[in-house]
Amino acid sequence: MMLLMTCVVAILLSDFSIAKDWCYFGCENSLPHWGKHYPKCNGRKQSPINIDTQKVIKNQELASFELIHFSLPHTMKMLKNNGHTVECELKAGAVGVRGGGLKHKYTVLQFHFHWGGKDLMHHPGSEHSLNGHRSPLEMHIVSRRSDLNDSTAAKVQDGFAVMGFFIEGDKKEKEKEKTTSKVWESFTDYLQKIPRKGDKVRIMEPFSMHQLLKGVDLSKYYRYNGSLTTPPCDEAVVWTIFKDPIRIGRDLLLRFPTKISFDNVFRPQHPLNNRVVYSSAALTAGHAGTAEHVLQPPTIQGP
Ligand SMILES: *[C@@H]1O[C@H](CO)[C@@H](O)[C@H](O)[C@H]1NC(C)=O
């Protein structure tokens, strides 16, 4: 009996430790195997997806966001290399978001990045794409419903709201005139201090969220229901993908796959299945489907 118990405990423990340990490639629980240990990764509302702008449906309720304290300096706390990405932790409860068609207020927790190979221009690493076009990098600002905690948020479709931004590279000369570049230069300077898993560095500069998002029209976006793009892949995310990319110098883009000891950290795309992608009120037809689509509300299929 004792022996049996020990075996059961050992199996449970080993299963748990394997399940905790995942990677994109080069380990046992790599991308094609995520679903074995994290069954939700095999779901039908997974992220990322490609957005086909001819098929999106305009939704007048998708107005501008109210971004709370996005202009406030010193809201970023720590930049961490967690072995899958670099993640910037924000000061607890400092920054929030509501509006933009969201039914609740959300608290911003962190933002992180997905990137491709060392030759980023030829091996892009954005997770989402627009009409099949992928960008070198994608940034995700992750927020959680202010009335929930991590475990309760994971159980509802709108537990988390993630804002996704494409990041494109500009030639250096063009970039010099823009102030965005200076902030991104200082921000990406931190990358060389955290090359390996477990490394972290405190952010001392007075950066604000808005400084990183310069040049993006925050009223032009796409909206769909999806999942976390890393295990456990909970289908608990209201996704907002902004149409305009953030533009930074190419040399700054390249710091991600070269200063950090890993690259190609993105999940492949998943089928839309019977989901709908909406476009915000500020996106004009042509960017957002045909007039026919604009006039007719979607028929949502029942379960
Ligand atoms: C999250 O909230 C639920 C319900 O309020 C509570 O039962 C649970 O203990 C909380 N979990 C954590 C990790 O705080």
Ligand SMILES: *[C@@H]1O[C@H](CO)[C@@H](O)[C@H](O)[C@H]1NC(C)=O
């Ligand atoms: C997401 O799912 C919820 C609940 O099923 C639904 O009310 C909402 O309209 C969906 N949103 C989108 C953008 O499809």
